[in-house]
Amino acid sequence: MQFKFIEGGVAAAEGFTASGVLNKIKASRTTFDTALIFSDALCNAAGVFTQNRVKAECVKFTKNQIADGKAQAVIMNSGNANACTGAQGYENARKEADAVASRLKIDAGNVLVCSTGVIGQQLPVEKILNGLDESVAKLSKTGNVEARQAIMTTDTKYKEVALETEIGGKNVRMGTMAKGSGMIHINLGTMLSVVTTDCAISAEMLEKALKKSVAGTYNCVSVDGDTSTNDTLLILANGMAGNAEIVSEGAEFDAFCEALDTLNTQMAKKIAADGEGATRLVTCNVVGADNVENARGLAKAVICSNLVKAAFFGADANWGRILDAMGYSGFFFTPEKTSVSFLSREGAKRYFDDGDVNGGKENSIKVFDHGVPLNFDEEKAKKILLEEAVEILVELEDGSAKGTAWGCDLTYDYVKINGDYRT
């Protein structure tokens, strides 16, 4: 696929605008906390949602709203998750949707609502309603800059990416933003994330593309093993690129999926790299597995292990913990035919704005070869592991399937952010 990364995030695609305002949902907040995304044209839409049995009220509401495959606006807030808030919480989500629809003169059934923040407190919905005139007035093609900020909680960096490609002979744009940080785990929709595109594609194919993409991207990220009550990934396609609507599988659907995978993979990396307290991005690539499920399962087990994560904080080439995690994962591999290496590029940054991890010369060191520990240069290993973006390469000889998972290290700051109210 030929494509280029572009500016504009969720407002990059034709017909989409966005805004961010500060409604003081949390009294101490000083940056925007409410994002609005709007499409001039009605969109086909799809979503994936948390698999947690405890679902936030806004998740229940938005699942109902999107069931018809249509949407035109998304309102999102940080500072309050509207979770464990019962009937009143559900009603508050509806109030938001009704008010947004009335201001934008669209059908109330086409407004989606997302929240993130503290669990168990009623959403101060009046604050959001009072700020709505400003939210609507500020909608613009550069409003992505405000919107991406408005959904951040303990995130230290905004997460956004957009690209342009050709589908069906037309220029198609696709953009996304997300919040990540804590309560991030595989087997979720994701945290809050929205993808917008001007590609013409049916709601049915949109949902198919989304589910396919999530399996190898958002569902391969873990920060702390917690699947939140609010995880939501939405995609809105308004068709304004003018391509013939994609209604079945084929070359154009494949191109669409590739574009979507490209965005979601970038976002997965950004979310892992900015995990709460993280000092480095840890990528685990498993190759030579007997099938994709095993490859991904093994990679996920490695990046989910607290012991592996703590070892990476210390830049310790502790391959034993990697083997141990693979061993208890329940996914098949042959220990005697397993090799493990560590790789990094000099100067690679865990944060990257150009769509990938870059840096100087690639260094690698093999530490375990066909089931046998190697005597390796510990100084060299430490140098590799001290980079901000590090890869664990697990080479199996059970087949030809590959899988990748993204995580981060476990640090004092993770404990501080989530536990230490005494200092």
Place this chain on the structure above:
Amino acid sequence: MQFKFIEGGVAAAEGFTASGVLNKIKASRTTFDTALIFSDALCNAAGVFTQNRVKAECVKFTKNQIADGKAQAVIMNSGNANACTGAQGYENARKEADAVASRLKIDAGNVLVCSTGVIGQQLPVEKILNGLDESVAKLSKTGNVEARQAIMTTDTKYKEVALETEIGGKNVRMGTMAKGSGMIHINLGTMLSVVTTDCAISAEMLEKALKKSVAGTYNCVSVDGDTSTNDTLLILANGMAGNAEIVSEGAEFDAFCEALDTLNTQMAKKIAADGEGATRLVTCNVVGADNVENARGLAKAVICSNLVKAAFFGADANWGRILDAMGYSGFFFTPEKTSVSFLSREGAKRYFDDGDVNGGKENSIKVFDHGVPLNFDEEKAKKILLEEAVEILVELEDGSAKGTAWGCDLTYDYVKINGDYRT
């Protein structure tokens, strides 16, 4: 069951002796690192072992040794796990068994071998063999004091308990010791643990009792979600109490199981309380579940959550994270009929030598009632949560099944112990 706790640990039962010696398996070690347990009479024996696909060589060896249901001695070392060491590692375990058998003049097929420590380095077996004369010479009824020390790694306290009860009209003694600390997770045999008893019971019933007991004790403990390569729980019964051998289910088997559960529950608590870096023991009791599997599954999910664990470090009454963990666990419950309370006893100690958590007045506070957040006294909650042994009580109305799981908080010291080699 009438019983009393007694001294003597693994040497408490009639006919059992133990010892500990320092073989410098790890050069820096200053306390004992090799334990030997011996029974005057041949024992019926059973074991449960790690379910990790990567099994230490000593685990593979000992599984083979115990397959006939017989054993008479156990040699255990800390400082080296003999894991990922291939054919040479297996041969080293055999060398140990052969040498022990020769010294003790018993059948080499009746010696079990356990190791714990670093993964991926060959066991310095000569050091253990050179120390064997001393190991055998020191065998005594008070040698449990040395043996329990010899298997400690990052443990800060030894784990040992013994009791005496009456079975089949005879006094029966049962004792145990274990190492815990890190790489502790449910669905394992356990870390290294040995139970000895003078009760007469067939190998078949011994295995049945062990598996039944483990499900509600060792398999309900988690420190960090990692199942190690070396987890082993062994039980040896030499029959010297003189009761009629237990060969089927019935009152005597039930009494045996109750005694075993009592010991294993104590050990589970001790292991959780002494988790790496832990400052408090966290017990989660789930009542009113529709079946035991769900009750235990929910309790385990709560004590395994990094976010719950970090909140307990901060003595933060964050019930949202508890609901969240239950929600993603995959185990059934009805959120709308769920209530959550925190309980503790004033002055309770997470370490306890009398078999249970003791202390002054019990305090409790309900924070979530039938799906609805309560406005609770945060000062009172903090006071309760600052105790060293804290209970989460989850009350469901889905049935009458109960389940308990034990864990600890996630602290700076966990990260330090496992990751920070830079300070």
